[in-house]
Amino acid sequence: MLDPMATDRITMEDVAARAGVSRALVSIVFRGVPGASETTRERVLAAAAELDYRPDSRASRLGRRRTRTLGVTFAVGASFHGDLLQSLYTHADAAGYELVLSGVTADRPEVPAVETLLAERCEGLILIGCTLPASHLARIGARLPLVSVLRAVRADSVDVVRTDDAAGLRLAVGHLVGLGHQHIALLDGGRAPGATERRRGYRSALRQAGGLRETLLPGGLTELEGAAAALGFTDRQSAGPTAVAAFNDRCALGFIDNVRQHGLRVPADVSVVGFDDISQAAYPHVALTTVRQDADRLAAAAVKAVMARLETLGKPSPPTASVIEPELVVRSSTSPPGRN
Amino acid sequence: MLDPMATDRITMEDVAARAGVSRALVSIVFRGVPGASETTRERVLAAAAELDYRPDSRASRLGRRRTRTLGVTFAVGASFHGDLLQSLYTHADAAGYELVLSGVTADRPEVPAVETLLAERCEGLILIGCTLPASHLARIGARLPLVSVLRAVRADSVDVVRTDDAAGLRLAVGHLVGLGHQHIALLDGGRAPGATERRRGYRSALRQAGGLRETLLPGGLTELEGAAAALGFTDRQSAGPTAVAAFNDRCALGFIDNVRQHGLRVPADVSVVGFDDISQAAYPHVALTTVRQDADRLAAAAVKAVMARLETLGKPSPPTASVIEPELVVRSSTSPPGRN
């Protein structure tokens, strides 16, 4: 086999020769730093274009003191992670950083995903919905800025950026109580990131509403679990809850879907509030009342946290936590109870 | 600010010193190539572990002739792309390659996404659902192996890996015809990758069924467009189609959702077939009859196509096309018509 990398293989040297300048000057031009006259700059760019040259980012990052890259792990297929990625690209770019993505799948656990990023010598790590043990994270955090997004972790030098999950559920329950619901169930998230806090928020809201009855339905991250919960729900409907606060939108959607198929009406027979505000929630035919997590602010806070640590390197500071306030988005999946 | 990269900064040199061997030997051990005795190997590994050393992949890729990386672009948030990524990780790994991901979002078009990968000196590119013009792709394909996944492109040295979209729609329509439907609408995909072929398949199937009436509903990629199509559909229901073949599952799901909200029953009043077989389609409460695209086989074919070109480099061969046969998955969203 021929050497796949040998094909053409145009380097700065070639561009320099063609433009009749030194390699260093080409570097200056491509980095966009001052030190080249306008005419030479154009000549270099022209030569590069003719050769279809583009700088080698491996070499560039190696030669540079700073790599100017941020490593990001995310769950492949998780739609809210996708929303975050989108905003992360924007905010990292604004801060002059590139993103290096590392996907987590069933066959590619978090540890190798993170290792890849460390080997890439990213300057900081942003782990979305990471479930690694705190001790593990602390070890990594000791070496470079690390922020856990969507999951609260108590570990040295590990910053956390998350939505105020408890407040989110207080909003959801408060909304339902305001509509007159007296029996509100929680479609639970189990061990998923944020689930503990949401449970806590649910309970505190019930207490605050005068000690309403608590009902936990086992739920989960996807429509599947929501739909499963609907099964048990429709049975005991007569004496059951009149409203449900779900762990997330997907779960809520699955629940609604199945509950409707069993003849119940939403919101007439049962009101449902989601969590996340994924794009589907806003579709007119869905119109899910939900608690919005602000992907853009979360992403901004994550990038900012990394930048802050980068600037105070060497002076280990206590972990910070950016807790973004969620927002209730009222749409059509909730109404006063008992409108039979 | 301190130099963020200066922190510890452990190199092979440090490991070599600690283990009492040369730098080259450490390299040998970490690459896992023969040339080190078992005892030294262990000593080196131990030294590395003590220092928490891990090889710098930038430097490694630069020094090596081959980078052993495959660049992948994908649309952030597209769930079928996520399924493909998952399988791509597996197949690339099996071929001894690493993946470099580059996400496409609203603010990050395909061109910069691809440029990043080229700058990274990937050995080959896998573009998922890429919409760049053929001429642009041909220019890139002339320099390195390039495969377009999910989208048919006729361009020199650009391989294509896709599902047989036309056959998929023939399966869908055939299934509906078999159930007795005489008037089948296509919920169209417009300019989305694969949409043209599916339209073609739809038409040829109608012809083959004896020239059934053609009805095109404007659709799209998401639930939103499916739901919108449902609006017009329910109006003319009396004389309208009894079945719908949708561009994809999400679109089908949106359609079903909205059509149900308008009082129609699926499949009793209208049968619906999707396309893709995303994970939600299989959920029991959804049970969508659909045409499955095999993400794993698509991913395998994509990696294989790149490998094939890598092996015959220098001898430009004609573009190949791997057309993966789709499979009809019959679930509960279809039934014979007129069961009112």
Next chain:
DNA sequence: TGTGTCTACTAGAGCGCTCTAGTCTTACAA
């Protein structure tokens, strides 16, 4: 004893950039 073959290891020249410490002009002030 010499020759050859193995295995275990090392020296050192790359890989394609960056960036510091220069050199060489030219301009302008004193």
Next chain:
DNA sequence: TTGTAAGACTAGAGCGCTCTAGTAGACACA
């Protein structure tokens, strides 16, 4: 005229690896 300062440019030593060419030593064989 000299001094000096700014601007445009270059030489060359890294960055942390890889990998070829080579050395040293052990062992076998004639």
